[in-house]
Amino acid sequence: MRGALLDDTGKVLEERSFSHGLLTVKSGEFASVFENCFGDWMQAPDALCLMSGMVGSKQGWLEVPYCPCPAGFAEIAANLTWVEPGRLAIVPGLSCENDGVPDDTHLQRIPDVMRGEETQIFGALQLLGLQEALAVLPGTHSKWVQAQAGRIQSFSTFMTGEFFALLRQHSILSRSLPAGDGEFDSKAFDQGVTLALRSNSLLQTAFSTRTLSLFDRLPAEALPSYLSGLIIGEELRAQTLQANAHVVIIGSETLTQRYQRALALRDVSSQRVGSEATWAGLWAIAQTLDPSFLNQ
């Protein structure tokens, strides 16, 4: 759980982060947790608070319906759910429908969802002065997002970070891997990315983590970086990218650096945006609201 206090020009005055996510808060206790964490900020008479992410999920403060794509500031603003009218609102997540199985009645379209990433994307577009972009938000569930004319047209989820954690902690590969992740090994990471880009499936390449260790071709301390490369490389292999594609990578420094490195191995240029994207996104959404409604 992260929060930031912005002034009336959108400048970040203060940031706070808490190690517990909002999903650890019990139902009925959201208001008091919010008061404890950010109550002092809300004492200003004209304070407005916008919240995005899992706070709007079924396990969150208030379940907020997904807003269907394509969606821009207008759709987001029209679909805010107000916890306290004019003062405290939750930004809706987005849903979209991707291609499924053409000749299947039920699965012609496959739904996808995001909560929180929409705000980061809008913020990144604002920060970069872009109306159109291909963006990736790496993480437990990476999102690849197509934005046009300032609106999110479509997106797709890749369970990249979760697959890494599953293989790292629960699979046979964990027997070859050292206990800690140790230092990032850029060469082993590049080897993993390169193999993945030349292969057909992680189901196959993943096993090489074990055999390269069995045959002493890679030292144990290189294996976490190699496996990370295999899985991020798999995510990049699966993207249909145009020849001149440029990717906006939004997220933490560690992850965005790895993705930039991996994209370069696919000959794709990219730029990185950090966590400030969230605050810029919430600020941009706030700018679209009707002032007469706020702080009634």
Place this chain on the structure above:
Amino acid sequence: MRGALLDDTGKVLEERSFSHGLLTVKSGEFASVFENCFGDWMQAPDALCLMSGMVGSKQGWLEVPYCPCPAGFAEIAANLTWVEPGRLAIVPGLSCENDGVPDDTHLQRIPDVMRGEETQIFGALQLLGLQEALAVLPGTHSKWVQAQAGRIQSFSTFMTGEFFALLRQHSILSRSLPAGDGEFDSKAFDQGVTLALRSNSLLQTAFSTRTLSLFDRLPAEALPSYLSGLIIGEELRAQTLQANAHVVIIGSETLTQRYQRALALRDVSSQRVGSEATWAGLWAIAQTLDPSFLNQ
């Protein structure tokens, strides 16, 4: 752990199986466990016992080096490791070297390994009267094997069964899935296979298990079969198969039926061989041994 008693024509007289694998046996206790399980069979004066699988691994009775591919009966027979000369031997597993990263000094070739599957393949070739085949042995670690002139030329491991178990038990998808696997839902399985064959990566398709459930497009009881289809379909998508490819599927009835069904959705013909392949394989290996060495 499974065993079979064969007569001197190779006919199976009796089969025994034990729920504990050989990997649960403590070092130093293999001989007594073997005696308890199969000692009565070994009382015949001319008894010969051949063992294949994890019994030859580092955690097994005796570590037996991998025999490099290509390998046929001659190479296997020459590389048996005798626990008791002429009476009790372990069949070596196989290793091979597959294409890796061409311009990488260390990873130009990527090793792969199998233990036990080599015996099943030799047995299946014998049972079917084939010298050449493309075979798959589905399981925790599926093996795709190319055999020519009665020898295993190369193979590749896919962590299919393990990925299913990881996603089923430890991932966010487990929240959508029912506790038990319930009845096999052939329609949901086919939907999963078909989507996987049209997609680029399981990293992406796996998340549909969650969203199709979130949006009530698939009932919870169909999801295990759907996920099984996604993962088996991913394994088949990753195969480079010739137009007239025919696949020999070796393994349990449940799994080989699913693979046959999935291969049909890729327009690939196949035939199935059951667990009798192991006994046929061990029998065929026994036939290649020098009788003067046995039962000295």
